[in-house]
Amino acid sequence: MSLLDVRDLSIVFSRRGRRDVRAVDEVTFSVAAGETVGLVGESGCGKSVTSLAIMGLLPKRGAAVGGSIKFDGTELTSLPADKMRGLRGRDIAMVFQDPMTSLNPVIPIGLQVTEVLRRHRDMDAAAASKEAASLLERVGIPDPARRLKEYPHQLSGGMRQRALIAMALACKPRLLIADEPTTALDVTIQAQILELLKELVVDSGTALVMITHDLGVVAGMCDSVHVMYSGRIVERASRWELFEAPRHPYTAGLLASVPRLDQARGEKLEPIPGSPRDTIPWTQGCAFAPRCRNRIESCTQGAPELVADKLRPDHDLRCFNPIDVAEQEAVTL
Amino acid sequence: MSTEKQQPAGNGRDAENLLSVRGLQVHFPIKKGILVDRVVGHVKAVDGVDLDVAKGTTYGLVGESGCGKSTLGRAILRLIEPTAGTISFDGVDVRAQRGEDMRRLRRRMQMVFQDPLASLDPRQSVESVLTEPLRTHGYGNGKADHAKRVRELLDVVGLPANAAGRYPHEFSGGQRQRVGIARALALSPDLIIADEPVSALDVSIQAQIVNLLEELQEQLGLTYIVVAHDLAVVRHVSDTIGVMYLGALVEESPSDDLYAEPLHPYTIALMSAIPIPDPKVEERRERILLTGDLPSPANTPPGCRFHTRCPFRQPKRCADELPALREIRPGRKVACHYAEDIAAGHIRPAESVHDPAATEVGTPTVVAS
């Protein structure tokens, strides 16, 4: 049974005098306890708004959420604000790319962590402050007793991000949404934080939604991966299959355009032509068509649906003319 | 790669090197005081760097944020005045140049920045962005020559001719970076220092710019210094890579060897930390996790700069003796007292190291994933 079930999610932003923006459409995925699910795609493809919708943090005016988001059987899209606040921080937590947006700049880190512990885990002041120090230690913040007294601006970016993760851990959430949690950090710090997140999933059975544009991060930790393009999921598979033989031309294009540290240098990279700006609305066909090397006539006559891949079980595709994987290979996998 | 521009540099210097830097320092004063600013210390952003860049090649600089990569790049162009050291460009002592001479030298050394939008004036059309350097440096004979040059530049970076009349916000990130590159090329420089040229761009666009930089190097015989934190990108474009830590180079290596066999403990940790887009590789990698953060460059640790976080740290020498950057094999330079023993496997990373004397230190651990 999955803990989080997102069905046919759509998010439409409307502003007076402007055309509506359908930022997310037909997004369906689920996450079970102890599972890590990745959402990947380029900037603007709808990853963050999807996570904000789950957290109930989209603006009330001007953002229309359609479809269903079920957390442990409870429908979140229609949940009253106070009930949603109760879930947030206790059962569902989120780590943002920029930790400053979710830390209060005028309250010492320690107080912010103990606050969460007292509110969500009913601890008294003494117990909370002991637990806070141990959490900071767990996330690798040196000298936690001193750091607890400091304000967010006194910590480096990496430490702030770890403090935020400490706060997320504080309430032992059942679902954690991490939106580019390491993008602003150095790789050595990134490695520490990813290790922590993996531990959290294994030790506490937390369900993790990992949002990133870094294919390396996905390869290392996501059980299943959803590739998004222009607001829709275009491919879904286990990380093993996705990296072994991507079927969607966009996924394949992404993989071919990043240099790999462990492979011989000298080969020219194969970029995806054009830019994310060169998309067409899904109502006119496949949004990726203007950049796609596999484009055929039907691609601009109607939009492809997300359907089960004919060649592989447990692999979904939204594409009229996917990359050919030798039949043989498909059978042996 | 470049042939027509090559001239012996003279002065007994290696004729192949377009750029030679020795003992370069950039120390920023830390000031305090109410009425009179008192200097209470220095941020040693760059603290004694030697490097040589051969003509037509690419030198990549990598390291954690704040380690001094950008400052080093800017100091080489004297966009920041170095505190000490020498910079020799094509045999010319850059730091000794004044006024008009420096201006003429600048034409030959250009910079490409990370954020293409921030470095372009939003009210200036592309035409005007590209004409500006032509005007200031008196290129050609007036307007017609300038217009012709602008067309050439747009063509060489793969933008349509009608881009000239458009404004930066009308372009995508990748196109804006093309404009930034065209501007750097305007005066036919020999050296381009690119500071994080692709890190603001989407993954699918990064490869376009990386390929463009490589094509331009082949066509124009350019020499590059590429500063970036993305090691996979740097390795892809560079012939030589310098790894910086706290203002100094801790390792320098041909870029093919760096991943295969990193020698400095910091490089070893850095390489092991970089995720590789392949689950099969990720599953069997051994990560050396560093804990703690980069110490402040205002307060660099004594001895080896890395000793407060080094999983290979030894009781002798590491904490009190600064290791020099030494060539331990042809082409392989490393600043570690124990590099040979580490490479030979005689010293293994500690499961857990703790240095109570150092405040910012964490506990390095080895994690096999």
Ligand SMILES: Nc1ncnc2c1ncn2[C@@H]1O[C@H](COP(=O)(O)OP(=O)(O)OP(=O)(O)O)[C@@H](O)[C@H]1O
């Ligand atoms: N004008 C300045 N005054 C004081 N300190 C400075 C100044 N410019 C840079 N620094 C300091 O020098 C150090 C090196 O900075 P630099 O910008 O070169 O780092 P970097 O490696 O490019 O990092 P990033 O990847 O974050 O840009 C940092 O500690 C920085 O805070």
Ligand SMILES: Nc1ncnc2c1ncn2[C@@H]1O[C@H](COP(=O)(O)OP(=O)(O)O)[C@@H](O)[C@H]1O
């Ligand atoms: N408050 C908003 N009003 C209008 N459009 C928005 C708003 N927030 C996001 N969008 C648009 O929604 C799309 C998806 O944004 P986002 O989810 O933030 O992308 P990312 O994948 O980079 O996280 C983008 O086209 C963005 O411009």
Ligand code: SF4
């Ligand atoms: S549907 Fe057509 S245009 Fe879209 S990705 Fe598939 S082949 Fe390319």
Ligand code: SF4
């Ligand atoms: S000199 Fe010592 S502390 Fe420095 S890198 Fe080598 S082993 Fe580590």
Ligand SMILES: [Mg+2]
């Ligand atoms: Mg985002």
Ligand SMILES: [Mg+2]
């Ligand atoms: Mg920089």
